[in-house]
Amino acid sequence: MADKFDSVVVGAGPAGIAAAYTMAKAGLNVLVLEKGERPGAKNMFGGVIFRHQTEKIAPEFWKTAPVERHVVEYQYWFLSKDSHLLLSHRNQRFNDRYNAFTVHRAKFDPWFAKLAEDAGATIINRTTADDVIKENGKIIGVKTERGDVLADVVVAGDGVNSMLSKQAGLREEIPPNAVVLAVKEVLALPKQKIEERFNLKPDEGIAALLVGWGPGMHAGFMYTNRDTISLGIGVSIRDLDKSGQRPNILMEQFKNHPSIAPLIQDTELKEYSAHLIPEGGYDYVSRIYTDGMLVAGDAAMLVNAINWEGTNLAMTSGIIAGETIIEAKKRNDYSSRTLANYKRRLEQSFVLKDLRKYREIPTFFSSNPYFFTLYPETLNELAYMWHVVDDDTKAAKMKELKSTLFKRRSRLGLARDLYHIWRLFS
Amino acid sequence: MTAQKALSIEDKLYRDRFKVDEEPHLWIKDPKMCLKCPFNFVCIRVCPTDVYKWEENRITITYDACVECGACRIACYDVGWKNPKGGFGISYKYG
Numbered sequence: 323m324a325d326k327f328d329s330v331v332v333g334a335g336p337a338g339i340a341a342a343y344t345m346a347k348a349g350l351n352v353l354v355l356e357k358g359e360r361p362g363a364k365n366m367f368g369g370v371i372f373r374h375q376t377e378k379i380a381p382e383f384w385k386t387a388p389v390e391r392h393v394v395e396y397q398y399w400f401l402s403k404d405s406h407l408l409l410s411h412r413n414q415r416f417n418d419r420y421n422a423f424t425v426h427r428a429k430f431d432p433w434f435a436k437l438a439e440d441a442g443a444t445i446i447n448r449t450t451a452d453d454v455i456k457e458n459g460k461i462i463g464v465k466t467e468r469g470d471v472l473a474d475v476v477v478a479g480d481g482v483n484s485m486l487s488k489q490a491g492l493r494e495e496i497p498p499n500a501v502v503l504a505v506k507e508v509l510a511l512p513k514q515k516i517e518e519r520f521n522l523k524p525d526e527g528i529a530a531l532l533v534g535w536g537p538g539m540h541a542g543f544m545y546t547n548r549d550t551i552s553l554g555i556g557v558s559i560r561d562l563d564k565s566g567q568r569p570n571i572l573m574e575q576f577k578n579h580p581s582i583a584p585l586i587q588d589t590e591l592k593e594y595s596a597h598l599i600p601e602g603g604y605d606y607v608s609r610i611y612t613d614g615m616l617v618a619g620d621a622a623m624l625v626n627a628i629n630w631e632g633t634n635l636a637m638t639s640g641i642i643a644g645e646t647i648i649e650a651k652k653r654n655d656y657s658s659r660t661l662a663n664y665k666r667r668l669e670q671s672f673v674l675k676d677l678r679k680y681r682e683i684p685t686f687f688s689s690n691p692y693f694f695t696l697y698p699e700t701l702n703e704l705a706y707m708w709h710v711v712d713d714d715t716k717a718a719k720m721k722e723l724k725s726t727l728f729k730r731r732s733r734l735g736l737a738r739d740l741y742h743i744w745r746l747f748s
Numbered sequence: 749m750t751a752q753k754a755l756s757i758e759d760k761l762y763r764d765r766f767k768v769d770e771e772p773h774l775w776i777k778d779p780k781m782c783l784k785c786p787f788n789f790v791c792i793r794v795c796p797t798d799v800y801k802w803e804e805n806r807i808t809i810t811y812d813a814c815v816e817c818g819a820c821r822i823a824c825y826d827v828g829w830k831n832p833k834g835g836f837g838i839s840y841k842y843g
Contacts (some may be wrong), residue, residue: 357831359767363839364816427843448835467833483818496822503819505796507760508842550842559822562794563787569796571820572761574754593842596796596817720804 329647330464330473331443332451332486334361334435336371336621336644337636338479341450343379344644349369350651353471354435354443355464357450357480359455364430364481364598366506368543370422370529375617375634378641380437387433390547391527392416395520399532399542402672402702406581407660410528417526422708424527424545424552425538426508432454452485454615460657461490461614474656475647477641482598483623498559500602502627505569506554507577509589513549518713519585520546533632534698535579541694542576543630544585549551551586553577555564556599557740558688569596601627604674611661616643624673628680635673642667683746690739692731700730757798761813768812769836774799774820775809782807782826790814790823814838 329345331338334356346352358364363721370393376383384392395412439445443699451464454476463472464486478486482501487493513524513712520528532542555569555576562569577586600623601608607624610617618624626635646664650656668674687693704723714722731739776782781807791800797813800820813839821829831837 357834359835360841362843364837366840366843428840429842431843448832450834452831483816483821483829483831495825498822501822503794503796505816552842557818559794562819563790563823566793568793570757570760570798578754591755591760591763593763593840594797594815595764595838595840595843596819598818598822718778 325472327351327471327473328651329353329475329477330451330471330545331477331479332357332464333357333479333481333619333621334445334447335365335431335479335481335619335636336434336633337621337640338477339431339434339438340379340446340637340640341477341479341616341618341644341647342438342443345639345647346438346441348644348648349442350648352438352443353473354438354445354672355449355451355466355471356435356445356447358447360432360447361435361445362428365427365431366504366512366595367427368504368506368545368554368630369633370424370545372631372634373420374423375637379434379637384423386422387425388429389425390550391424391525392420393422393424394522394526394528395528397528397530397544399534400698400701401532401534401579401581402699404491404580405702407698407701422529424529424547426547426550450704451480454486459613461612463625474614474617475650475661477640477643477647478615478617478621479619479636480621482600482620482623484617486615487608487617487621490612490615492610492612492615496600496602496606496623498563499702500558500600500606500623500684502556502558502599502601503562503596504554504556504599505573505592505596506552507573507591508547508554508593508595509551509586510549510592511551511586511589513630516546516549516551522546527565529630532582533694533703537575540572544580550592551589553582553586558601560688561691599627599632600625601684603627603684604677607674607677610668611658611729613658613661614656616646616661616664618643621681624677626676626680631676638671638673639668642671681747686742686746690742693739696730700727757813761797764815765839765841766812767836768838769832771833772809772811773830773832773837774811774814776807777826777828779806787824791820791827794819794823
């Protein structure tokens with residue numbers, strides 16, 4: 323092994339591997355350190371990887387990568403205690419041009435890491451790098467249990483709990499309102515049963531977001547894989563604390579919801595997992611560059627919680643980090659002056675543009691939790707009233723619907739909410 | 749239709765694969781603070797795998813059941829948290 327690398331990448335996830343691949347392909351001497359026994363061993367997500375960004379590294383990757391199903395339908399569930407209202411979008415164009423794929427990270431990440439390895443990067447598993455080495459205020463490498471590793475630039479792709487950003491002094495602890503605890507179960511069900519239950523053809527899948535089932539700002543998620551269903555919940559640490567509920571109890575309540583239970587009936591639990599998601603948005607993105615170090619992916623808090631995007635931001639930030647380092651090597655300047663290009667380019671890309679556009683949304687939703695409680699509940703009530711047939715005239719029904727709605731939320735409040743939503747998104 | 753049988757944390761963790769290190773990667777920085785915990789034992793409440801328990805006037809930590817999510821670390825600054833040594837801890841088969 324070389325004494326010193328052009329770059330040492332910590333974390334073999336989508337961000338780290340995208341960076342390593344980009345640099346190795348350009349001929350840089352790259353070392354990737356992964357704390358798990360193999361890439362993906364510590365990783366969990368909903369979730370999906372996206373075609374567009376993944377293809378920047380591996381064109382037509384679905385032909386060889388261990389993907390589960392391509393998403394043909396997006397579902398939005400509004401739950402009340404014993405009912406649901408479902409909005410869904412299925413489109414055959416998602417069959418003609420794939421948009422996203424469900425994957426299991428423990429299977430996909432090793433495949434993805436192999437691409438970087440094939441491009442010339444060295445990957446060492448079972449190696450935790452929790453601290454940086456500094457010299458004259460500049461980061462010159464990382465400390466591991468196996469010894470120090472020196473590099474011109476460190477790429478911290480070490481995930482949401484990024485010890486490196488903390489040690490480098492780039493961020494404080496994440497506040498409890500800016501981070502969501504996701505708990506997930508992988509539930510096995512034969513392939514054909516999944517296709518029957520979700521009305522899918524082979525290889526087709528669904529991605530579902532579910533709101534309104536618990537106290538405060540909670541959301542559930544459901545993804546179909548080849549012969550498993552990924553089902554989970556996400557709750558901010560702050561709301562979890564306030565609710566007084568235990569994560570596993572919430573998960574069990576969610577699974578027993580009368581609209582969910584039939585979908586997962588007769589499944590077998592294969593794995594229980596938990597992970598944090600940095601959902602605070604733009605205002606919580608930490609400092610992502612310093613002399614000798616760049617931070618990418620979850621470690622930089624690059625998650626778009628509104629559109630449920632993360633892996634694509636991770637890959638894009640990894641690629642841009644890699645390109646920034648290639649440029650820095652040409653100039654032989656690894657100071658923050660050159661590395662600031664990374665931030666600049668992220669600001670010009672969808673990554674920080676999207677987060678900036680949505681910057682007020684996380685705060686808005688967390689201070690207006692009725693979007694996750696009152697509205698789903700009310701929508702279900704209105705839908706129920708609309709469908710019940712009795713001797714009432716339709717005019718009387720409409721009047722009752724309106725009074726039910728305005729009893730729960732005043733006209734003014736409703737108008738204000740609509741205005742805010744409009745303003746946040748436009 | 750039969751209701752889905754509720755599983756305990758122990759039942760669930762039985763499905764997961766861990767390689768347990770001899771050295772804990774979780775600790776309480778100042779155990780005295782726990783005696784007057786200002787957060788109503790938030791470590792116990794937010795942990796998805798019931799790692800923390802209050803026993804005989806102190807927090808006990810079953811670190812071998814930890815899936816390394818970091819919730820406790822965010823919720824309470826008295827929790828000491830580091831990544832397990834390379835190759836140890838949770839090892840997801842699916843993820």
